[in-house]
Amino acid sequence: MSDITILTPTYNREKLLHKLYKSLCNQKDKEFEWIVVDDGSNDNTDEYIETIQKKADFPIRYYKKNNGGKHTALNYGCQYVKTKLVFIVDSDDTLTDDAILTIQRIYEKYKNEDDICGFSFLRGKSRGGYLSTSGVPEDGMKESFVECRINRNIGGDMAEVWYTHCLREYPFPEFLGEKFLGEDIVWVQMSKKYKMRFFNKVIYISDYLDEGLTNNRRKHNISSPNGCVARAKTFLESDSILKAKIKAALQYQIYGRFAAHSLKKLFENTNSKLLYILCFIPSQVLYYKWKNKYQENI
Numbered sequence: 001m002s003d004i005t006i007l008t009p010t011y012n013r014e015k016l017l018h019k020l021y022k023s024l025c026n027q028k029d030k031e032f033e034w035i036v037v038d039d040g041s042n043d044n045t046d047e048y049i050e051t052i053q054k055k056a057d058f059p060i061r062y063y064k065k066n067n068g069g070k071h072t073a074l075n076y077g078c079q080y081v082k083t084k085l086v087f088i089v090d091s092d093d094t095l096t097d098d099a100i101l102t103i104q105r106i107y108e109k110y111k112n113e114d115d116i117c118g119f120s121f122l123r124g125k126s127r128g129g130y131l132s133t134s135g136v137p138e139d140g141m142k143e144s145f146v147e148c149r150i151n152r153n154i155g156g157d158m159a160e161v162w163y164t165h166c167l168r169e170y171p172f173p174e175f176l177g178e179k180f181l182g183e184d185i186v187w188v189q190m191s192k193k194y195k196m197r198f199f200n201k202v203i204y205i206s207d208y209l210d211e212g213l214t215n216n217r218r219k220h221n222i223s224s225p226n227g228c229v230a231r232a233k234t235f236l237e238s239d240s241i242l243k244a245k246i247k248a249a250l251q252y253q254i255y256g257r258f259a260a261h262s263l264k265k266l267f268e269n270t271n272s273k274l275l276y277i278l279c280f281i282p283s284q285v286l287y288y289k290w291k292n293k294y295q296e297n298i
Contacts, residue, residue: 002031004103004161005083009073010091011039014048021052023094023205029101033059036091037077040067069179069224071172078167084111085118087161090206096124099203103161110197116142117194118162124202132156136200144191144239145184148198151241159204166190178224185231188238222294225259229266236272249275253283254290 006024010017017036024034034056038045041064049062065076074088085107089095106119123131133155141148148154170186221228228251235248249272256266270276 001083002033003083003107004032004085004087004100005081005164006032006034006087006089007037007074007077007081008034008089008091009037009039009070009077010041010045011067011070011073012041012043012045013091014041014043014045016092017045017048020089020091020094021056023097024058025056026097027058027095027100028098029104030058031104032087032100033061033083035061035063035077035080037073038062038064039070039073040065067179068174069181071181071183071227072174072179074167074183075171075174078164078171081164084164085161086164086167087159089204093204093206096203096205102201102203106197106199113197115195116163116197117166117190118160118196120145120148120196120198121159121161121204122200122202123157123159123204123206126205126207130156130202131206132158136198138200140197140199142195142197144195145187146191146238146240148196149184150188150244151239153243157206158198159202160187160196166194173227173230175224175226175230178227180220180224181227182221182231185227185234188234188240191238218290219294221255222258222290225255228255229259229261233270236270236275245272245275246279249279250283250286252276253279254287257284257287258291 008020036049046062046064049060053060053062061080063077063080065073078086085103087103102121103119110116122136125131134153170189172181172183172186232248232252232255236245236252240248252270253266253276267273267276
């Protein structure tokens with residue numbers, strides 16, 4: 001039995017899935033399973049998956065649910081994973097030919113460490129370069145997500161492979177009617193209990209689409225404000241550096257206003273009351289600025 005499941009949430013990406021599928025066919029190590037969770041697509045994703053299931057030389061499982069956003073698709077798909085590791089790969093991205101082989105070798109080396117929640121590798125761009133703002137040391141490192149990614153100010157996206165039991169221990173919070181949630185809310189929560197192994201190797205290739213979640217983040221945030229409040233609160237309660245907490249304090253109040261929470265309730269529900277007070281005026285200025293710029297288009 002394989003140790004790795006590739007978990008791909010998708011929504012109306014029938015024409016893009018072939019690129020990912022081709023990269024999976026090119027893997028040097030085929031000991032993996034691919035689970036595709038269709039988040040309520042209205043294109044022909046189901047027919048495409050049925051076609052490739054018949055010819056792929058690795059198992060493909062397909063599940064469809066009502067549209068609820070990527071984080072709900074990840075929660076839904078995680079219940080069907082049978083392997084030790086889960087590699088979340090977006091439907092418009094691809095893997096390097098040695099991605100699965102690399103993950104398997106790293107897992108064999110560190111699988112007896114019970115204080116880690118997963119392994120993190122680099123994402124590359126199709127035309128070269130990295131999607132993160134800074135690299136990891138050549139010999140890697142062992143730190144929590146907060147210690148490495150936030151406190152070392154390593155921005156951008158990496159390629160994380162998670163232990164399945166950790167994803168089940170920390171499911172993504174879901175809010176009625178909201179379809180967007182920053183995934184790092186869970187990675188920060190895991191940091192209170194687990195560390196990760198970070199490696200300076202590209203195994204994942206991605207380019208952001210104009211209509212993708214990343215390029216439309218602020219608009220999506222405003223349409224899903226309760227999740228953003230929860231994410232900001234998680235950062236405020238973490239061991240993040242002051243810079244990250246100031247940003248979170250601003251977001252906590254801005255999205256709290258978009259979620260129609262009272263200022264009194266927001267103040268009472270945070271342990272970072274001094275930061276709340278210090279960020280109050282700039283957060284209100286930004287709230288009205290963003291409201292005028294974005295909300296009329298949502």
